[in-house]
Amino acid sequence: DQQVKQNSPSLSVQEGRISILNCDYTNSMFDYFLWYKKYPAEGPTFLISISSIKDKNEDGRFTVFLNKSAKHLSLHIVPSQPGDSAVYFCAASGGPWANSKLTFGKGITLSVRP
Amino acid sequence: ETGVTQSPTHLIKTRGQQVTLRCSSQSGHNTVSWYQQALGQGPQFIFQYYREEENGRGNFPPRFSGLQFPNYSSELNVNALELDDSALYLCASSLVPASGGNKETQYFGPGTRLLVL
Numbered sequence: 001d002q003q004v005k006q007n008s009p010s011l012s013v014q015e016g017r018i019s020i021l022n023c024d025y026t027n028s029m030f031d032y033f034l035w036y037k038k039y040p041a042e043g044p045t046f047l048i049s050i051s052s053i054k055d056k057n058e059d060g061r062f063t064v065f066l067n068k069s070a071k072h073l074s075l076h077i078v079p080s081q082p083g084d085s086a087v088y089f090c091a092a093s094g095g096p097w098a099n100s101k102l103t104f105g106k107g108i109t110l111s112v113r114p
Numbered sequence: 115e116t117g118v119t120q121s122p123t124h125l126i127k128t129r130g131q132q133v134t135l136r137c138s139s140q141s142g143h144n145t146v147s148w149y150q151q152a153l154g155q156g157p158q159f160i161f162q163y164y165r166e167e168e169n170g171r172g173n174f175p176p177r178f179s180g181l182q183f184p185n186y187s188s189e190l191n192v193n194a195l196e197l198d199d200s201a202l203y204l205c206a207s208s209l210v211p212a213s214g215g216n217k218e219t220q221y222f223g224p225g226t227r228l229l230v231l
Binding site: 004006042045049091100101104106 | 159
């Protein structure tokens with residue numbers, strides 16, 4: 001039973017446009033959400049996170065939105081750049097203590113066309 | 115500040131053998147987690163160590179075991195290797211204050227790619 005779902009395996013956007021990557025979750029105990037970016041032959045790199053007490057967090061070109069009632073979050077990248085082409089993983093953790101295990105989705109491959 | 119490092123980068127073993135993978139945490143971090151990433155999947159949590167004690171385990175059999183050392187480096191040991199153990203093994207470190215509390219981001223190493231033949 002997959003608790004974190006990234007239903008679109010890939011996304012292609014034009015350079016300069018917005019990339020919107022979606023993620024759904026089923027476990028109501030999740031209270032912290034993260035996005036990681038992964039290039040081939042490298043480990044996942046932390047991008048941005050959001051606590052369940054917020055509905056938006058912004059860091060430069062990256063914004064994460066959380067809709068708790070819909071159990072849905074999304075990552076917006078504006079403007080998209082060719083260097084953003086990578087696999088993006090949505091991850092979630094739950095529980096009162098720091099560093100509960102991360103549960104990952106399967107990832108979305110983003111291609112940004114020049 | 116040194117990031118998370120893992121060794122070896124690649125490894126080939128045969129079914130039934132045992133393997134040890136190593137991880138050096140980012141400087142100052144006291145918690146390490148291990149994940150298995152099969153082809154086309156997201157990373158799956160194996161277990162976590164905090165101050166040399168196992169602090170949570172995912173749905174992996176006992177032949178997956180680990181250690182964390184006083185310098186916070188870590189090992190993942192897998193006995194009786196099976197073909198399905200072929201995957202990328204990732205370790206992630208983080209700093210958890212003694213008081214616990216706030217979420218701390220986990221930082222990943224580059225991984226060890228294991229192939230079991």
